[in-house]
Amino acid sequence: MDILPNRKKETIKNYLSQHGADVEIVVMDMNPSFKAAVRQALGRPVIVADRFHFSRYIYWAMDEVRRQVQKEWDKYNRTKCNRMRHIFYKRASKLSPKQQWYLQRSRRH
Structure with a gap:
């Protein structure tokens, strides 16, 4: 090194x-x-x-997809999705019950 x-x-x-x-x-x-x-x-x-950069590329790609999808949503859902961005990056095992509910709700859109 x-x-x-x-x-x-x-x-x-x-x-x-x-x-x-x-x-x-x-x-x-x-x-x-x-x-x-x-x-x-x-x-x-x-x-x-390396692991850090690999994860970063995945996050960037997910965020780009999120932005494209939320452009089609109404203002209320777009705002909610933007505010819960960090939930998408969290491990499923680390999500609170409320965060799990939000994630399930976002998948329906």
Whole structure:
């Protein structure tokens, strides 16, 4: 593990070219520059999205779907859906009974 001075493609590529001879798997965010630098320096290692960034992409996709769907709703339901955004991101086992009810209600729309 190391910390580089910046996030530039050339910096990453040079570092990996010097220190990455035995690297087979790279865990990283899916920044296109990082991905290109890794591929140029190491060939075709297995690239895995780290857990935080993978979850973030899922949340972004869910939020985009929520926005598209709620555009079709009346103002009351649109406001309710926007206010309960955080419920969609919570584990089902962590939802209160009231939050579970709201989630079930939103699925009917």
